[in-house]
Amino acid sequence: MNVEEILDILKREFEKWPENKATIKKMIKVHNNEPFKSLIMAVLSTQTKDSITSEISKKLFEIADSPQRILALTDQELEKLLKPISFYKRKVKYIKEISKIIIEKYKGDIPNNYEELIKLPGVGRKVANVLLSNVYKDDVIAVDTHVHRISNRLGWVKTKNPLQTEKELYKVIPKHLWRDINLYLVAFGQVICSYKPKCSICPIYQLCPYPNKNLSF
Ligand code: SF4
Structure with missing residues (x-):
């Protein structure tokens, strides 16, 4: 082969x-492989062009770069920010639920294994593997x-x-x-x-x- x-x-x-300028891998690197930001970007990136995910994530993180700050925003504020992202209303709910779970269940840490990651809302096999391969360097x-x-x-x-x-x-x-x-x-x-x-x-x-x-x- x-x-x-x-x-x-x-x-x-x-x-x-x-397209090489805004891959999910580069976005994650730009944000210093920070697990929370990487997770949010990976969730936003599904069925959305990487260039749009990159631009909108940057705007989001200027205002809210932690689970606490995301939860401090209203759904309407987040929807306005994320509007160019595909299925943005659903993803607003996902990132708020993820933020809540990360604070309450994981005390601010992001799970580093597949089994826990896919329990998070909006995280399927691809998103989990993007995170595991780019942030945690799993093969x-x-x-x-x-x-x-x-x-x-x-x-x-x-x-x-x-x-x-x-x-x-x-x-x-x-x-x-x-x-x-x-x-x-x-x-x-x-x-x-x-x-x-x-x-x-x-x-x-x-x-x-x-x-x-x-x-x-
Ligand atoms: S564009 Fe895709 S289908 Fe066409 S020759 Fe290249 S690899 Fe094959």
Whole structure:
């Protein structure tokens, strides 16, 4: 399997894409890997462009950068701030509930294991794995729709949903690449291998076995 060769190419190309400026990994780094902020950004980032998550998180943290400060804001104030984020009303409820739980149950600490993280509102497998791989440096693969779609197109897996994809990727991706897969495939999925792929400008065209390539772009 050509996993390492493909990821090497995507890694080089990544530097040229505007999407590399606001990945969730970079956002977390900018905020010094702070677990609370990282958790909130990961929750806000689901189904939202990373550039929007980055901009809105920055505005949010200027006003409220701790569970206590988030709880001090009204729902209306938070909704106004988070409006550009997908499903912002639901996410306002999530981040307030998370803040309350972090204070009451965890005394201000953020859980550092999968089992506890996914008990938090708005935290699914992908959000938990984003946090574990970027903040706690665990070797896990965070699989979202981009990683799922591209892994199938490249023939690395043959799966029907992100959970199956994650399980299969652990078998075919060398362990030292687990934490980076999300970074490069998400950016690649946003720029080139999107739902309607731009195969005519794809840097890994020759290595891709996908039978329905789109050359019309
Ligand atoms: S050739 Fe097309 S389908 Fe294959 S990886 Fe590139 S963009 Fe995606």
